Structures are given as structure tokens and as C-alpha cells.
Amino acid sequence: MSTRETAERLSTVPLFEGCSGRQLRHIAGRGHEVTYPAGKAITEQGRFGDHFFVILEGSARVVRNGRTVNKLGPGGYFGEIALLISLMERTPRTATVVAETDVRCFVLSKSEFRTVIYEQNIAVNLLHTMARRLDSASKRSEP
Numbered sequence: 001m002s003t004r005e006t007a008e009r010l011s012t013v014p015l016f017e018g019c020s021g022r023q024l025r026h027i028a029g030r031g032h033e034v035t036y037p038a039g040k041a042i043t044e045q046g047r048f049g050d051h052f053f054v055i056l057e058g059s060a061r062v063v064r065n066g067r068t069v070n071k072l073g074p075g076g077y078f079g080e081i082a083l084l085i086s087l088m089e090r091t092p093r094t095a096t097v098v099a100e101t102d103v104r105c106f107v108l109s110k111s112e113f114r115t116v117i118y119e120q121n122i123a124v125n126l127l128h129t130m131a132r133r134l135d136s137a138s139k140r141s142e143p
Contacts, residue, residue: 001056003028006106012075013054027116031108036099042078045096049082050110058103063096072097083113 001009006028010016016024033056036042043049045064054077062070062078072078078097085091108116 001033006031006033006056009056009075010054010106013077014075015077015080027108028106030112030116031106034105034107036103036105038099038101038103040099040103042097042099042103042105043093043095045094046092048090049079049093052079052083052108052110052113053077053097054106056104056106058099058101060097060099060103063098064094069095071100083110 003025007021007024010024010028011019011021016027019027036058042053042060043051055072055074057074060072060076061068062072078095079093082091082093
């Protein structure tokens with residue numbers, strides 16, 4: 001998949017909704033694609049995380065403490081929590097993600113993720129998007 005096509009796919013990812021086309025192409029140019037077969041654990045809870053993932057094709061389930069807590073499909077992403085926290089300290093993954101079907105992912109390594117977020121105001125866009133999501137979630141949980 002070309003950088004432009006990957007950037008178009010990334011534009012549908014809620015985490016990147018505040019990013020410009022130029023920023024998305026920059027992010028797309030830093031990562032690579034990896035395919036995981038059905039049944040493969042892509043990440044494992046408790047292990048240190050060194051990659052950020054966006055599902056391009058296929059489906060996966062998120063398992064925390066042995067229980068499925070979410071399902072992810074194209075546009076779903078994971079690994080950002082461990083990588084964001086690891087900017088200051090190394091932290092283990094909060095969940096296991098298992099491919100339910102063959103899953104093709106866009107992957108950013110920890111070093112590329114770090115490089116990307118500090119360039120072109122991308123960190124500001126990501127923080128703004130995450131803050132809005134947290135605010136929305138807290139309003140849903142209010143009595």
C-alpha cells in the first residue's frame with residue numbers, strides 16, 4: 001500500500017482525526033505493514049510495549065485479565081497507552097490483542113512513534129483528541 005493510501009486509511013482513525021493530510025502522510029511514511037494470522041496474539045498483557053498498531057484489514061479481540069473487553073476492526077488502534085507512558089517510563093501492556101481473522105496492521109515502532117508525535121504539532125492534535133474522548137467518556141458515566 002502506498003504512503004498516500006495508508007494516510008487515507010489513517011484519516012479514518014479517531015486518534016488522528018485532528019491531523020492534516022500532510023501530517024497523516026508523514027505518519028504513514030514512518031510506519032510499516034505487518035500481517036498476523038488468525039489466532040495470533042499481537043500484543044500480550046503485562047509485556048512491555050514497543051509498537052503502536054492500527055488495523056487496516058481484519059478483526060481482533062481485546063482481552064484483559066482473561067476476559068474479552070472489546071472487538072476491533074479496520075480503523076481500530078491499540079498500543080498507544082504503553083507507548084505514551086513509556087515516553088517517561090517503561091510500562092507493560094494493559095491488554096492482550098488477539099487476531100480473530102488474518103489481520104493486516106499499520107505499525108509504528110516506539111522510536112518512530114516518538115519521532116512522529118514530536119514533529120509537525122502532531123502531539124498537540126493527539127492530546128486534543130484524547131482529551132475530548134476522555135471528557136466525553138466521563139460525561140457518559142456521570143449520574
